[in-house]
Amino acid sequence: MDGDILAKELLVKKDIMNLDYEEMEEFIHSMGEKTFRAKQLYEWIHKKLVCSFDEMTNISKEFRASLDKKCTIESVRIIQIQKSKDGTRKYLMQLLDGNTVESVLMKYKHGNSVCISTQVGCRMGCKFCASTVGGLIRNLEPSEMLGQIYQIQHTTGERVSNVILMGIGEPLDNYENVVKFIKMLSDERGLNISQRNITLSTCGLAEKLTELVDKHLGITIAISLHAPDDVLRKEIMPVAKKYSIQDIIKACRYYIEQTGRRITFEYSLIEGVNDMPEHARKLAILLSSLNCHVNLIPLNPVNGRMGHRSSRANVERFKLMLEKKGINVTIRREMGSDIDAACGQLRNKNKGGKST
Numbered sequence: 001m002d003g004d005i006l007a008k009e010l011l012v013k014k015d016i017m018n019l020d021y022e023e024m025e026e027f028i029h030s031m032g033e034k035t036f037r038a039k040q041l042y043e044w045i046h047k048k049l050v051c052s053f054d055e056m057t058n059i060s061k062e063f064r065a066s067l068d069k070k071c072t073i074e075s076v077r078i079i080q081i082q083k084s085k086d087g088t089r090k091y092l093m094q095l096l097d098g099n100t101v102e103s104v105l106m107k108y109k110h111g112n113s114v115c116i117s118t119q120v121g122c123r124m125g126c127k128f129c130a131s132t133v134g135g136l137i138r139n140l141e142p143s144e145m146l147g148q149i150y151q152i153q154h155t156t157g158e159r160v161s162n163v164i165l166m167g168i169g170e171p172l173d174n175y176e177n178v179v180k181f182i183k184m185l186s187d188e189r190g191l192n193i194s195q196r197n198i199t200l201s202t203c204g205l206a207e208k209l210t211e212l213v214d215k216h217l218g219i220t221i222a223i224s225l226h227a228p229d230d231v232l233r234k235e236i237m238p239v240a241k242k243y244s245i246q247d248i249i250k251a252c253r254y255y256i257e258q259t260g261r262r263i264t265f266e267y268s269l270i271e272g273v274n275d276m277p278e279h280a281r282k283l284a285i286l287l288s289s290l291n292c293h294v295n296l297i298p299l300n301p302v303n304g305r306m307g308h309r310s311s312r313a314n315v316e317r318f319k320l321m322l323e324k325k326g327i328n329v330t331i332r333r334e335m336g337s338d339i340d341a342a343c344g345q346l347r348n349k350n351k352g353g354k355s356t
């Protein structure tokens with residue numbers, strides 16, 4: 001069958017991986033089947049991670065055939081893998097409508113971490129970021145976020161223990177789908193990844209962050225701050241025109257109060273822009289009374305985007321100045337620097353979106 005016709009046919013089918021456990025039960029009932037079928041199906045899809053109905057051997061051939069007619073089960077497909085010397089792998093994933101996103105697998109001693117995309121493109125416009133070139137195309141469905149993790153676990157045969165929402169897109173700009181995704185990912189009837197091992201990184205949509213805290217999920221929050229004051233932040237992150245640093249800090253305090261956990265601030269160091277002693281001093285004052293941790297990221301320069309990477313000496317100086325003020329700091333370990341590690345670069349290389 002012609003690829004385009006196949007894609008259109010798939011788009012009108014129901015995406016069964018999008019159904020949470022309760023929705024799966026309703027769906028099964030609507031097909032005139034008994035409740036226990038929902039458990040079987042949910043397990044095949046979310047625990048055993050099969051990619052076709054054919055593999056569901058405890059389900060009758062007839063029922064499998066009618067599911068196949070009505071539903072799709074493979075929301076994303078790996079179309080390219082880049083392997084780094086350090087074991088990091090970057091995946092280009094294709095969605096049913098032809099759009100592509102990126103995911104990264106990082107291997108640590110404590111387990112495998114997968115960094116996923118939450119949107120096709122991004123509308124936040126951060127000046128140094130590759131993902132925002134071309135703007136936002138669309139939000140990802142929960143199935144498309146789950147699918148990135150399932151595909152990686154399935155193809156490597158190794159359990160994914162940590163998930164980071166730090167790929168293409170702004171997770172809080174796709175709020176409902178991201179919340180549903182987190183619930184499904186941590187559901188013990190599915191992959192059962194502990195919410196503690198899920199990190200959501202946001203450029204600071206303050207209202208949505210407060211709303212998220214009220215959901216009482218046990219996830220870890222990271223804020224992309226990148227500047228110690230609003231004037232500089234507005235220059236590098238257009239979202240700062242809508243939310244001030246104080247709006248964000250207020251939401252962070254609420255998170256810390258409600259969860260008793262510390263918050264992470266990400267700070268990408270751009271040479272001569274935000275890596276000077278005055279910036280470190282201001283940042284230390286800003287964060288002095290917060291239960292937090294700062295993760296310094298030497299900029300990964302992207303062709304055509306703003307900025308150069310800070311020198312090692314500047315990164316170390318910045319770190320020391322914060323530490324002297326009693327702030328907890330780490331420098332992000334660079335992984336996959338020999339592949340297109342900055343998110344959005346691989347997708348841009350592949351014709352900036354739809355790959356045909």
Ligand code: SAH
Nearest residue numbers: 129166169170201202203224268299300342
């Ligand atoms: N939209 C979310 C998550 C995606 S970006 C957010 O803003 O947090 C993940 C992190 O990588 C963010 O801190 C982002 O600012 C940072 N980042 C993006 N491009 C980068 C680059 N070229 N070099 C260094 N950090 C980058």
